[in-house]
Amino acid sequence: MATTPRITICDATLRDGSHAYSHQITLEQVHAYAAAAEAAGYDFLEVGHGNGLGASSLQVGESLVPESEMLRAAKQDLRNTRLSVHVIPGFATIKREIVNAVEAGVDLFRIGCHCTEADITQRHISYVRSVGREVWGVLMMSHMASADVLLEEAKKMQSYGAQGIVLMDSAGACFPKDVTAKIGLLSEGLDVPVGFHAHHNLGLSIANSLAALESGARIIDGTAKGFGAGAGNAPLELLAAVMQQQGYNTALNFYKALDAADLAAKLFAGSLPDSNGITIVSGLAGVFSGFSKPVQRASKQMGVDPRDVFFELGKRKIVGGQEDLIIEVAADLAQRNPLKPPAPSPTL
Amino acid sequence: MSRATALTRSDAEAVLEGRSSHLEELRGQHLFISGGTGILGSWLLELIHVLNERYHFGLRVTVYSRNARTFATQWPHLVQQELTRFEEGDIRYFTEFPRDTRYIIHAAALTDRRLLASQPFAVAEVNSMGTLRVLRAANLLEDVQKFVLLSSGLVYGAQPWDLPRIDESFAGPLRCNDMNAVYPESKRFAEVAAQSAISETKLPVVTLRPFGFVGPYQPMQLPWAVTDFIRDSFTGGPIRIMGDGATIRSLMYMSDYAFWVLAALVHGKSRKVYNIGSPEPVDLATLARMITQSFSPVPEIHTRLGQAGHDRTRLVPEVTLAQRELGVEVTVPLAEAIQRTITWHRLIQS
Numbered sequence: 001m002a003t004t005p006r007i008t009i010c011d012a013t014l015r016d017g018s019h020a021y022s023h024q025i026t027l028e029q030v031h032a033y034a035a036a037a038e039a040a041g042y043d044f045l046e047v048g049h050g051n052g053l054g055a056s057s058l059q060v061g062e063s064l065v066p067e068s069e070m071l072r073a074a075k076q077d078l079r080n081t082r083l084s085v086h087v088i089p090g091f092a093t094i095k096r097e098i099v100n101a102v103e104a105g106v107d108l109f110r111i112g113c114h115c116t117e118a119d120i121t122q123r124h125i126s127y128v129r130s131v132g133r134e135v136w137g138v139l140m141m142s143h144m145a146s147a148d149v150l151l152e153e154a155k156k157m158q159s160y161g162a163q164g165i166v167l168m169d170s171a172g173a174c175f176p177k178d179v180t181a182k183i184g185l186l187s188e189g190l191d192v193p194v195g196f197h198a199h200h201n202l203g204l205s206i207a208n209s210l211a212a213l214e215s216g217a218r219i220i221d222g223t224a225k226g227f228g229a230g231a232g233n234a235p236l237e238l239l240a241a242v243m244q245q246q247g248y249n250t251a252l253n254f255y256k257a258l259d260a261a262d263l264a265a266k267l268f269a270g271s272l273p274d275s276n277g278i279t280i281v282s283g284l285a286g287v288f289s290g291f292s293k294p295v296q297r298a299s300k301q302m303g304v305d306p307r308d309v310f311f312e313l314g315k316r317k318i319v320g321g322q323e324d325l326i327i328e329v330a331a332d333l334a335q336r337n338p339l340k341p342p343a344p345s346p347t348l
Numbered sequence: 349m350s351r352a353t354a355l356t357r358s359d360a361e362a363v364l365e366g367r368s369s370h371l372e373e374l375r376g377q378h379l380f381i382s383g384g385t386g387i388l389g390s391w392l393l394e395l396i397h398v399l400n401e402r403y404h405f406g407l408r409v410t411v412y413s414r415n416a417r418t419f420a421t422q423w424p425h426l427v428q429q430e431l432t433r434f435e436e437g438d439i440r441y442f443t444e445f446p447r448d449t450r451y452i453i454h455a456a457a458l459t460d461r462r463l464l465a466s467q468p469f470a471v472a473e474v475n476s477m478g479t480l481r482v483l484r485a486a487n488l489l490e491d492v493q494k495f496v497l498l499s500s501g502l503v504y505g506a507q508p509w510d511l512p513r514i515d516e517s518f519a520g521p522l523r524c525n526d527m528n529a530v531y532p533e534s535k536r537f538a539e540v541a542a543q544s545a546i547s548e549t550k551l552p553v554v555t556l557r558p559f560g561f562v563g564p565y566q567p568m569q570l571p572w573a574v575t576d577f578i579r580d581s582f583t584g585g586p587i588r589i590m591g592d593g594a595t596i597r598s599l600m601y602m603s604d605y606a607f608w609v610l611a612a613l614v615h616g617k618s619r620k621v622y623n624i625g626s627p628e629p630v631d632l633a634t635l636a637r638m639i640t641q642s643f644s645p646v647p648e649i650h651t652r653l654g655q656a657g658h659d660r661t662r663l664v665p666e667v668t669l670a671q672r673e674l675g676v677e678v679t680v681p682l683a684e685a686i687q688r689t690i691t692w693h694r695l696i697q698s
Contacts, residue, residue, distance in 0.1 A: 119466045126462070126569055129576075132583020152527050159465035161571045163588055163653070191590045191654045216655060 004249040008164075008193070008219045011042040011236060013264060014074065015086050016228035019050035019290040021271050024064040027073045029267050033224070034077035036260035041251040042236070044084040044108055047074045050229060050290055051320065052086035052112065053097040060323055067097075071104035080251075082107035086138070089113065089120045090321065094127045102131055110166065111157075112138035114319050115145045118153035122160045129161040136164035136195075136219075141319050143173040143286050147185040154186055154194075164193045164219055169208060170320065172201025172231055172279070173286040176211040187216025195219025198234040200226055201283025203275060205234035210242060224264035225272050230282055230289025232273030237261035281307040285314030294323055298330040308333055352695035353425050355688065356564050359603040360394040361402065363679055367607070368403045370675060373614045376406045377493075380449045382439055382482055383456030384411030385419035388498070388558075390565040391606035392453070393426045400431055407431065410446055412456070414438055423565075439478035445485050451613050454482050455498040457538075459531070461571055468530040475534035476541070483545040483553075494552050496613050497542045501559040501625065501665055502532040512629070513666035516557070516621045539621075546619050554616030556609065559625030559665045562685050563602025564692035573632055574599060577639045578690060582697075585647020587640065590654025593633025596662040600626040601685035604678055611674040623665035626678055638683060642690045 014033055018025055030047065037045045047070050049055040049063045056063040063070075075083050083106050092098060098109065109128045111121045121137055128135035137157030139150055154165040167182060174182075179196060186194045196212030198205035198221070209220055222239045226232030240257035243250055265272065273279070278292055287310050295313070299306035312329050349357070364371075379396075381389055389411065399405040408431045413419065416434040420427040427434065439456040456478055458464070458471045479497070486495055505520030514520075524533055545551040560574070568579040573595075580587045600608075608624050616622060630638075636649045670676055680688070 122462055122466060126571075129571075130569055130579065130583075132580055132585075134588075155527055156465040159461045159571060161462075161576075163590075187655050193590075193654055218655065 004247070005218055007213065007243065007248045007250050008043045008195070009236070009239070009250055009252065010044040010046060010084065010195070010219060010221045011037045011223065012046040012197070012221050012233060013037070013223040013227050013236070014070070015046040015048050015052070016050060016223050016233055017268065018048070018063070019229035020227055020232065020273050021268060022293065023049055023056065023061045025070070027065055027069060030070055030073045031077055033260070033264060033267060034074040036256070036263045038078050038081045039253065040257040040260045041253045042081050043251060045074060045078060045081050046084045046086060046110070047071055048085050051091055052088045053092035053101055055088065055091040068100050068104050071101060071106060075105040084108035084110055087111045087124060088321070089124050092124070094124060098124065098127060102133060106133065108134045108136065110136045110138045111162070112140050112168070115139040115142045115150060115153060118156040121157055125157060125160040125162050134163055135161065136166055137162035138166045138168055140168045141170045141288065142167040142182065143169060143171055143178065144317065147182045150182055151185050151189045154190055158190055158192055162192060164195060165190060166195035166197055166219060166221065168197040169199050170288050171286045172199030172205070172283040172289055174208055175204065176207050179208045179211040180215045183212045183217050184215040193218035195221065197221035199229065199289045200231040200233065200273070200275070201279050201289060206238050206242060209234045209239055213243070213248060224261045227264055227268055227272055228289070230273065230292045231275050231279035235261065278306055278310070281310045285310045287313045287318065288320045290320060291323070291326060294326050298327045301327070302330040302334040304330050304333045304337070308337070349425070350695070352564070352692055355692050355695065356394050357398070359688065360398045363603040363607045364395060364398050364403070368399060371399065371610055371614055374399070374405060374407050374451065374610070377450050378408045378410070378446060378448045379451040379453065380410045380412065380445055381453045381455060382412045382442070385413040385415050386455060387561070387565045387602065388455050388606060388609065389413070390423060390426060391563070391602045392609065393429070393432065395603070395606050395610060396432070397426070397429055400429070409433070410435060410449070412437060412439070412442070439481065440473055442478065442481040442485060445489055447489070449489055450491055450493045452482070452486055452492065452495045453498070453609060453613065454479065454495065457498070464528060464531045468527070471530050472534050475531070476537040479538035479541050483541055483551065486551055487545065487549045492552060494554060494613050494616065494618070496609060496616065497538060497553055497555045499539050499555050499557045500532060500535040501557045501623065501663060503536045503539065503557060505532070507662045507664070509660060509662055511662070513627055513664045514623070515666035516623055516669055552618035554612050554618060555621040556612055556624045557621060557665070558605065559623065559663060560597045560599045561602055561605050561625070562599045562689050564689060565602065566689070568693065573597065574635065577636050578693065581639050581643045581647045582693065585640070587636045587647055587649045588653050589632055589636065589649065589651045591632070591652065591660060593631060593636065593651045594660050595632045596629045596664060597632070597635070598626040598629055598664045599682055599685065600678065601680035601688070604680055608670065608674065608676045611676045615674045617673060620673070622670040622674065623667050624670060625665040625667060626682065627665060627667050628682060629662070629664045630682060638686050639690070642687060
């Protein structure tokens with residue numbers, strides 16, 4: 001008798017949410033939320049700086065708490081839920097960050113790269129396999145490549161030893177039909193399970209996640225209350241509701257998932273993402289959601305409209321890790337088209 | 349001699365015990381091995397060392413490789429042999445054999461699956477152009493007795509699930525525009541080049557199509573099922589099988605593989621193709637259990653972790669032609685092969 005495939009749920013609240021919190025998550029928040037994620041039955045809890053291991057820096061923002069302390073804190077509260085980290089080669093080195101994360105008890109390493117650059121993940125994936133930890137490949141900004149190219153890159157990661165492949169819609173720019181085509185092709189062409197990580201810039205995170213599941217995805221990412229970069233991620237409490245209603249096979253405890261979301265709302269009050277002109281434009285422009293805060297800072301500094309900055313970044317196909325260029329783009333726009341000072345109020 | 353070296357040496361002695369006379373034709377000859385620092389090259393050197401030390405063959409060997417210096421550091425016992433000489437170079441630019449070369453084994457190729465994905469262009473160049481260069485240079489030699497080309501069992505394309513074993517006449521479908529096609533297609537081209545040399549200059553080429561192997565010197569980093577299973581067992585597991593474990597392979601121990609290649613050098617018939625490997629099928633779930641039983645605590649085996657529909661393939665050779673014409677047999681059963689491989693890795697790690 002055929003069984004319904006088990007869907008693996010990855011909770012990225014304490015990693016993607018770090019973007020929305022300017023990387024200032026405290027150990028108390030880690031402890032409190034990790035316990036809630038464990039109770040909710042999520043398979044993995046991803047913890048760390050928004051840009052992954054080793055990313056804490058002046059360029060992309062410094063973490064309040066050293067990552068090894070965050071990881072150890074989360075590990076203390078997890079039993080069935082396993083601890084995962086996001087890794088971008090370049091930010092994270094094998095000898096420094098990955099070795100330390102292994103010692104801290106990380107179970108799963110999700111090695112990410114821009115969606116056309118899988119080659120740079122080979123050494124990191126191979127190393128993690130060699131020390132016996134689970135490793136997946138993550139193709140970020142997946143809206144920027146066709147389904148065929150994504151399959152090619154995913155096959156590279158699979159050949160390096162990746163035991164799962166996740167497509168990230170880092171800019172929240174995908175539509176359900178794109179997700180259906182891309183996840184469908186990867187599900188057909190790969191041996192390892194395929195996953196999807198949504199962002200909510202165009203208000204499609206749940207629709208896209210559902211399209212991914214219907215196209216064969218076995219892994220789904222989300223965050224409590226959508227706590228994440230830009231307009232946030234697929235809210236886990238909504239994913240839980242939809243998946244339960246649709247009869248997907250998970251380890252979820254629905255009420256506890258709702259409780260985890262309520263807890264996140266308290267823990268991160270004031271920083272939960274919402275849809276606004278900036279996040280909508282970043283989705284339309286296809287620019288990494290995590291650029292929202294630095295774009296707004298640079299725009300204010302240069303006196304330009306942040307929406308114009310996003311569209312210009314989109315034209316230049318700027319991706320995560322190129323934060324330095326935001327100020328350059330804002331400066332260029334200021335030179336070409338400075339904002340006019342507001343007109344004086346008419347005298348009555 | 350370290351205990352790991354003693355293990356491989358005793359394996360080489362065992363496979364040659366009572367069979368050295370089968371290789372008598374190699375006595376006093378000069379053998380050239382391209383790509384001689386790979387897994388097969390290491391085992392060929394093990395066997396040749398025994399032929400020279402114990403049976404006084406006086407077989408001189410020139411090993412051509414890009415990695416000679418690294419190899420010398422890693423396995424000094426294979427390098428410090430009186431009649432063995434190493435040449436470092438890239439097979440794509442190979443020009444000339446030592447003039448008295450009479451036997452050639454062309455094993456140089458890029459076979460690492462990770463390279464096939466990341467650098468397919470380099471794979472195409474090395475495997476096809478490298479073979480052309482070696483064949484051209486061999487044509488210039490005065491007295492070549494035998495040229496053995498190492499091709500691959502993958503040139504057959506997909507083996508039908510209901511076909512128990514592939515024989516040398518089988519021709520399955522291969523999609524040349526598949527991103528993984530570069531390896532089998534480059535090997536097919538190497539065979540085409542060899543057939544051209546046979547036709548044009550009567551070079552005495554024997555083509556071998558190897559299948560699956562296991563044994564010492566096989567790096568555990570290679571993403572093959574057997575190396576994955578052994579490595580994951582060393583780190584405590586679990587072993588993760590994407591499908592249901594029914595995929596079927598066959599594995600030959602490396603000392604047998606090396607002996608079969610030397611036997612082909614002597615008894616292989618020019619123009620002919622021989623499968624090399626074990627004809628005994630083993631499914632991945634059974635293989636994983638065979639491996640985990642050597643560890644305590646026994647690592648868990650997880651199955652059905654991948655996407656549906658990609659979990660059952662078969663790759664098993666029919667080797668009766670090789671057995672009959674090369675006079676070879678499988679001497680190391682799979683269980684023993686796995687046990688000896690694990691023991692060797694334990695000794696290396698200790």
